[in-house]
Amino acid sequence: MKTSLDKKVKDYEINNDYFNVLGEQSSAWRHEYLRHKNTILFRGDVLNENTFDKEFIDLIVTSPPYNVDIQYNSNKDDLSYEQYLDFSEKWMTNCFKWSKTQARFLLNIPLDKNKGGQKSVGADLTSLAQKIGWKYHSTIIWNEGNISRRTAWGSWLSASAPYVIAPVELIVVLFKDNWKKTNGSKNSDISKEDFMEWTNGLWTFNGESKKRIGHPAPFPIQLPHRGIKLFSYLRDVVFDPFAGSGTTLIAASNNNRIGVGLEIDINYCEIAKQRILKETNNIIFSNEKTKNTIRSHNGVL
Ligand SMILES: C[S@@+](CC[C@H](N)C(=O)[O-])C[C@H]1O[C@@H](n2cnc3c(N)ncnc32)[C@H](O)[C@@H]1O
DSSP states (O other): OOOHHHHHHHHHOOOTHHHHTTOSSSOSSEEEEEEETTEEEEEEOTTOTTSOOSOOEEEEEEOOOOSSOOOOSSSOSOOOHHHHHHHHHHHHHHHHHTEEEEEEEEEEEESOBOTTSOBOHHHHHHHHHHHHTOEEEEEEEEEOOOOTTOOOOBSTTOSSSBOOOOSEEEEEEEESSOSSOOSSOOOOOOOHHHHHHHTSSEEEOOOOOHHHHTSSSOOOTHHHHHHHHHHOOTTOEEEETTOTTTHHHHHHHHTTOEEEEEESOHHHHHHHHHHHHHHSSBOOOOOGGGGGGOOBTTSOO
């Protein structure tokens, strides 16, 4: 007779067939850098439409380069705004092609851009995504609560040209064809408390330390962790086309999803690899409120 523990074990098992959705491990367009437990990291370029030739994605959680002159190793982060929109259109189109029909897309982007001229990046990329075919669901505001970075006030104490900036980022929630999810394992693993808290679209948690991670722009694990729990089922394929230090892949693995990442830079692939090897057994969050949802890797302990 099956016990409830058997059922739980089954819920958390990763079926090897899922890896086969990607076919060949490496190809002319991508190099398999790491395959570990339920994680695959490829070195490759999201701008190349041949990188994948199948629809394999259930959920995308990603933060693209923001074009704010961050010193990445392998890509320029100081394009003109037109070039940046062109870059954004290309990668979001490729991700659309590689996504399953009910895929969701969590796009972490800035609200505004100030360096090199004020731009409504959040609004512009949201419109662009819809032009490509992504459908709009909603926007989560991530309140980073960090105002210490403020250096510019515009016209100090004068109405002539004051400078306003909100210490928040966006997580735009998009989807491919229909919002209602009928495919996949149909097993959700979110607690009542987290569901109630996270469906309130104002998320407050701190950013991640660049120094600690060794990457110029990592996001905190809370971001993909919440997105994965809220918007995907157990064993879904979670994709990050800008994997960086591997944060999304770690959150996917520790939540018993299949994490697939793409990263162009070999040094960041190595950072991601070392993090994944180290952090995908037991993950411990310091956030009190989420403590009750954190499980060990196999999810049954
Ligand atoms: C904002 S960072 C992502 C950080 C990641 N969320 C993390 O937590 O570490 C953007 C990443 O995209 C990578 N990248 C830039 N252009 C790329 C491209 N064309 N294809 C794949 N990766 C790219 C950069 O090397 C960088 O690591």
